[in-house]
Amino acid sequence: MEYIREEKQLAWLLRVYTVLFAIGGFLFMLFPQIPHFFELKPVPEGIIETLKAIGGALFKLVSSGDHWNVEVTIPERFWVFSFFSMMMTITACCFITSLDVRKHRKLVIPVLVEKSFGSSAALLWFLFVCQSTESVCWAGWRIEYFPWFLVFLSDFPLFVLLLIFYLRAHTGAIPESYVTGGVDKQNYKPMLVGEEETTVSIVKGEDKLRTLDQVVTDSRLFEMLEKYREGSGKEKADFKIVIKPN
Structure with missing residues (x-):
């Protein structure tokens, strides 16, 4: 089957997303030991701890505070399993669609839904729920909630990029061989x-x-x-x- 240029670009983007989501899902699931470079105590033991440590390091740059919490709570560990299953689902959607973007194009929609709702919910949670009046905070937000803001920073650009490529790769378009031949779209x-x-x-x-x-x-x-x-x-x-x- 011959694909138009935009469909080929969408397929390549989905291949990149497949690798990205698969790696991210397994990293969070397996909680690998990641060296810490921020001289924080206690030492980060995994992904979530490291993200909180980064927030603590940023806090240290703008404040004289010496204490922050990087401990991962039980609820956070519990939801890792749901996160892993979700990541594997959107990984499968991206992989299957990349094999035939014209036939499986609708499988991109669940990925768009996940990224749009996930990024917006993380931003709203960080802005309105994670505010604190405690001393261990910066600009009204507790540093230990920094991973929520990172979710928005990572997922929202992925959503926008995928949405643009998805809308450009519309089905029923003219194949490249006809476009290069100068065929009028109305006649085609x-x-x-x-x-x-x-x-x-x-x-x-x-x-x-x-x-x-x-x-x-x-x-x-x-x-x-x-x-x-x-x-x-x-x-x-x-x-x-x-x-x-x-």
């Missing part, structure tokens, strides 16, 4: 797949030539070829087709 429109219902003609007879002529007439083959010729912009003398026997 009647040639698009799905514009008309498929006609199936079944004729039985001893005379094969007469039977073939009947099939050609019933299926309106010559009318269809005329549409293709008009879409190609060629004269009848220059328009050629190849019919392969089944």
Whole structure:
């Protein structure tokens, strides 16, 4: 199947997302030991602790405070399993769609939903729920909630980028071979797949030539070829087709 340029670009983006989401999901699930570079205590033991440590390091740059909490709570550990299953789901959606963006294009929608709702919810939570009047805060927000803001910073650009590529890769567009040939889009429109219902003609007879002529007439083959010729912009003398026997 021939894809237009925008569809090929969407497929490449989805391949990148497949790798990105798979790695991210397994990192959070397995909680690998990550070296800390921020001289914080206690030492970060995994992804969430490291993100909180980064928030603490930023806090240290703008405040004289010496204490912050980087301990991961039980609820945070509990939701890691749901996060892992969600990441594997959108990884599968991206991978399947990248194999055939025209056939499986709708599988991009769950990824868009996840990224849009996830990033917006994280931002709203960080802005309105994570505010604190305690001393361990900066600009009204507790530093230990910094990972919530990182969710927005990472997911929202991914959502916007995927949405743009998804809208550009519309189905039923003109293949590159016709675009490079300078075919007028309006003339090509009647040639698009799905514009008309498929006609199936079944004729039985001893005379094969007469039977073939009947099939050609019933299926309106010559009318269809005329549409293709008009879409190609060629004269009848220059328009050629190849019919392969089944």
